[in-house]
Amino acid sequence: MNDTSPAAALAPLLTPQGWDLLGSLPPYDESQALSLSESLRAAGHDPALVAAALTQQRLRSRAAAKFGDFAQQMLFTPDGLEQATRLAVSAHHAARYAAAGVHRVADLGCGIGGDALALAGLGLDVLAVERDEPTAALATVNLMPFEDARVLCADALSVDLEAEGVDAVFADPARRAGGRRLTDPEQWSPRLSEVLALLGRVDAVGVKVAPGIDHALLPSDAHVQWVSVDGEVVEAGIWCGPLAPEGPGRSALVLSTGADGEPRARRLTDPACTDPSAAPEQLEPVSSTAQIGELLLEPDGAAIRAGLVAELARRTASRPVGTRIAYLTGDTLPEASLAPFLRCWRVREVLPLNLKALRARVRERGIGRLEIHKRGLPVSPDALRASLRLKGDGAETWVATRVGVRDEHDRGAVLVVEPVPAER
Numbered sequence: 001m002n003d004t005s006p007a008a009a010l011a012p013l014l015t016p017q018g019w020d021l022l023g024s025l026p027p028y029d030e031s032q033a034l035s036l037s038e039s040l041r042a043a044g045h046d047p048a049l050v051a052a053a054l055t056q057q058r059l060r061s062r063a064a065a066k067f068g069d070f071a072q073q074m075l076f077t078p079d080g081l082e083q084a085t086r087l088a089v090s091a092h093h094a095a096r097y098a099a100a101g102v103h104r105v106a107d108l109g110c111g112i113g114g115d116a117l118a119l120a121g122l123g124l125d126v127l128a129v130e131r132d133e134p135t136a137a138l139a140t141v142n143l144m145p146f147e148d149a150r151v152l153c154a155d156a157l158s159v160d161l162e163a164e165g166v167d168a169v170f171a172d173p174a175r176r177a178g179g180r181r182l183t184d185p186e187q188w189s190p191r192l193s194e195v196l197a198l199l200g201r202v203d204a205v206g207v208k209v210a211p212g213i214d215h216a217l218l219p220s221d222a223h224v225q226w227v228s229v230d231g232e233v234v235e236a237g238i239w240c241g242p243l244a245p246e247g248p249g250r251s252a253l254v255l256s257t258g259a260d261g262e263p264r265a266r267r268l269t270d271p272a273c274t275d276p277s278a279a280p281e282q283l284e285p286v287s288s289t290a291q292i293g294e295l296l297l298e299p300d301g302a303a304i305r306a307g308l309v310a311e312l313a314r315r316t317a318s319r320p321v322g323t324r325i326a327y328l329t330g331d332t333l334p335e336a337s338l339a340p341f342l343r344c345w346r347v348r349e350v351l352p353l354n355l356k357a358l359r360a361r362v363r364e365r366g367i368g369r370l371e372i373h374k375r376g377l378p379v380s381p382d383a384l385r386a387s388l389r390l391k392g393d394g395a396e397t398w399v400a401t402r403v404g405v406r407d408e409h410d411r412g413a414v415l416v417v418e419p420v421p422a423e424r
Helices: 008-013 017-025 030-042 047-073 078-084 089-100 114-121 131-141 190-200 301-305 309-316 336-341 355-365 381-387
Strands: 103-106 125-129 149-150 168-171 202-207 223-230 232-240 249-257 263-269 295-299 329-330 342-352 367-375 394-401 413-419
Touching: 008 017, 008 047, 017 047, 017 309, 017 355, 030 047, 047 089, 089 168, 089 223, 089 249, 103 114, 103 249, 114 125, 114 131, 125 131, 125 263, 131 149, 149 168, 168 190, 168 232, 168 249, 190 202, 202 329, 223 295, 223 301, 223 309, 232 295, 232 301, 249 301, 263 309, 295 309, 301 309, 309 329, 309 336, 336 342, 342 355, 355 367
Parallel strands: 103 125, 103 168, 125 149, 168 202, 223 249, 367 394
Antiparallel strands: 202 232, 223 232, 249 263, 295 329, 295 342, 342 413, 394 413
């Protein structure tokens, strides 16, 4: 049976002729793709090779957001690109291994080789293991610039780590099957328990896991870090042994791009939490809208996932606006070191969530542009915006949320806010 997978479709490129054609193509331009395809075919190039080359250029264009300039020398599949770790994140992974003083890292389930590339880039000896043969071939191409990186096509758990001289492991288990996302770590491939069991064979083990993982499933003697990039939560990582110099606990790593285009990295931890499997502390919220302060603070998603909202509340002298609601309110601007972890608004008004009254406000103030955020309410911002009949030159920002302790009579509130500049 012929292999029709996306990875196998790249086979025409894994020849001198295919590689030369790919290298000769201009940067991908959607408006020129059809005419370029026709001209290449007219020049005598095989249609399958042309299709593979143009598909690859399109994927490389998309991959630039994850891999920067490296993308132009790599090969991708759509799924491989989607699942690959961003280079900015994998660089932090690799830094843990370099700081731990390990020498040979086995990247189990390496996919197209994104994390292996970052490890090799720091001078580590890398054994990249991938059981899917076409994907392993792509990883081989992507790791060609690094002499100390080798790809092995094998099942992740079949590798004889001792015989291979491996003293550290990184694993990124497959978390999809049949097109659906698997939430149970014991359904991942390999299973989370199987990866963590490798601690009996090597001292340093790191595992990339889904950011929504249940805290109760996390090992109590590991450090778990949730990561966001430009406001999007992308992963959590379990770090064991010498890969966790900060000790057991949980933290949030916020990566962002500064106004100067330079990357920024900030880390937040709760020094009181030494068990990542412990349930996050629940704080007493304000009791009514009358207790809403001058400011509304929205923690970054990585801090929320890591259970660090209570730590942020303590350090900002603020309280949640409602039970299990990750908005905080207070009267004092956060210190500058906390700015990467908090979006800050100044509260101008607090309104009841009443459609008739909100329509009247929109009409009277001539509001034509409305930004709506929400938490804890069965309200769709798009549906609410459509029902308000916006018209005019005015603009406002609203936050629809539940306030106080939840009960059956709770209908929520709308906070009219304006952003506090980050450069405060």
